[in-house]
Amino acid sequence: MRLKPLLAFAALALLALIAGPALADSHQVTAGDLVISSRVVRASIGRSPNTAAYMTIANRGAAPDRLMSASCACAETVEIHVMQEMNGMMMMDDAGPMVVPAHGSVDFRPGGRHLMLNGLKERLTDGGEQEITLVFEHAGPVTASFHIRAKVPLSAQPSRQQPPKH
């Protein structure tokens, strides 16, 4: 009787079809009590050696954690930055380690906090995926896939503000 194994195989193939896109599209990566979502890295612009990555880190735990550092095979260094207005000019500053408060969240968005990818070793092309490793004080290291996008929305909600260059 060969019907059963064939059916089982077909069922598995169907499962793979269903699970495949769901996994690829998964918007949540967890590390301990942390949930990392809305992960986007800006596609390379021209020959610029730098780009920036954005995400939301939520902490479901009762203790704060800290994002200590980040790294990417695609870049020489990754720094935790924040954009701030000083004397009418937007300035970038080192902002690591970044505290993720207990029962709170931290947004990395254009015009604010971002991961700065310095010394790109390859072009990041719109529509692709890029893995970035985040190292947390308590949750430890976690590698997450970031969507590569030429246009990065300022937030989950549509906004009328002009995105900054970076």
Ligand SMILES: [Cu+2]
């Ligand atoms: Cu920066």
